[in-house]
Amino acid sequence: MNIGEAARQSGISAKMIRYYEEIGLIPPADRRASGYRDYSEADVHELRFICRARDLGFMVAEISELLGLWRDRGRRSGEVKALACEHITRLRRKIDDLQAMVDTLETLADRCAGDDRPDCPIIERLGAPTCFPPTAQ
Amino acid sequence: MNIGEAARQSGISAKMIRYYEEIGLIPPADRRASGYRDYSEADVHELRFICRARDLGFMVAEISELLGLWRDRGRRSGEVKALACEHITRLRRKIDDLQAMVDTLETLADRCAGDDRPDCPIIERLGAPTCFPPTAQ
DNA sequence: GTGGGGCTTCCAACCATTGGAAGGTCAAGG
DNA sequence: CCTTGACCTTCCAATGGTTGGAAGCCCCAC
Numbered sequence: 009m010n011i012g013e014a015a016r017q018s019g020i021s022a023k024m025i026r027y028y029e030e031i032g033l034i035p036p037a038d039r040r041a042s043g044y045r046d047y048s049e050a051d052v053h054e055l056r057f058i059c060r061a062r063d064l065g066f067m068v069a070e071i072s073e074l075l076g077l078w079r080d081r082g083r084r085s086g087e088v089k090a091l092a093c094e095h096i097t098r099l100r101r102k103i104d105d106l107q108a109m110v111d112t113l114e115t116l117a118d119r120c121a122g123d124d125r126p127d128c129p130i131i132e133r134l135g136a137p138t139c140f141p142p143t144a145q
Numbered sequence: 146m147n148i149g150e151a152a153r154q155s156g157i158s159a160k161m162i163r164y165y166e167e168i169g170l171i172p173p174a175d176r177r178a179s180g181y182r183d184y185s186e187a188d189v190h191e192l193r194f195i196c197r198a199r200d201l202g203f204m205v206a207e208i209s210e211l212l213g214l215w216r217d218r219g220r221r222s223g224e225v226k227a228l229a230c231e232h233i234t235r236l237r238r239k240i241d242d243l244q245a246m247v248d249t250l251e252t253l254a255d256r257c258a259g260d261d262r263p264d265c266p267i268i269e270r271l272g273a274p275t276c277f278p279p280t281a282q
Numbered sequence: 283g284t285g286g287g288g289c290t291t292c293c294a295a296c297c298a299t300t301g302g303a304a305g306g307t308c309a310a311g312g
Numbered sequence: 313c314c315t316t317g318a319c320c321t322t323c324c325a326a327t328g329g330t331t332g333g334a335a336g337c338c339c340c341a342c
Contacts (some may be wrong), residue, residue, distance in 0.1 A: 060271045065246045072151045089259035122226035134197045
């Protein structure tokens with residue numbers, strides 16, 4: 009099938025399929041006489057794997073490792089789990105960072121009248137004289 | 146003061162200060178006869194404002210708006226609050242996305258033995274035949 | 283055989299940031 | 313005075329993942 013159909017069936021855009029091929033995440037697709045890329049059901053299966061890994065937030069480098077483990081029937085599930093757990097840790101750290109931002113902003117927003125007057129704890133906080141402890145960094 | 150000192154005092158790297166100048170987030174710095182950029186305390190104050198806004202996850206375009214409001218003594222705090230609340234909403238959405246990933250991964254990881262055997266619900270889930278409902282998309 | 287849609291490659295942009303190269307400046311110390 | 317090393321300048325490139333567009337070829341249906 010053509011790349012467009014593979015894109016439709018896998019959930020990955022044709023642009024990205026070409027990109028993944030270019031960077032070596034997937035092997036070069038077969039080509040028809042016309043030069044058109046030709047995809048099999050197995051290829052689409054692999055693309056769907058990539059789609060789901062991406063939806064779970066894995067980076068391309070990790071997806072590459074996951075693909076390797078997927079293909080390897082003798083894989084050790086410990087390796088997969090280790091990858092997943094590292095990723096979970098990273099996601100949690102990110103969530104914590106974002107949550108800290110939300111907490112700060114909410115506190116400030118709660119104290120801001122949000123009317124026509126200029127006084128605003130949000131702006132005041134951003135413009136406060138010190139950002140870092142005087143000696144640190 | 147030189148750009149390096151301004152960087153140290155503001156928490157923004159010299160590279161980024163030049164970049165922010167280039168894209169117009171901050172006005173072009175004064176120059177010494179040598180061509181070196183010259184920063185005042187007020188400039189550093191502004192850079193610190195940017196640093197804190199950035200630490201709260203605001204995008205450069207929003208920081209630009211915030212800077213405008215900061216400079217405007219007649220600002221309406223409602224505008225600041227609206228910006229902040231939009232940002233909070235965006236952050237929350239992001240957190241929810243990441244949390245959904247964590248939840249999925251945790252469920253799968255909990256069911257994975259993580260040993261030398263190949264069976265692994267994580268890999269199985271990624272390789273499952275359907276990603277999207279057959280007709281959707 | 284013509285039109286429209288799909289395919290090809292290549293190049294650029296996004297966002298914020300970092301790195302490096304090549305060359306000029308400054309200040310301290312010999 | 314000269315060297316040394318730290319600092320500054322500009323410019324160009326890369327990151328990561330994705331999207332957009334242009335120019336040109338292919339395929340199918342009418």
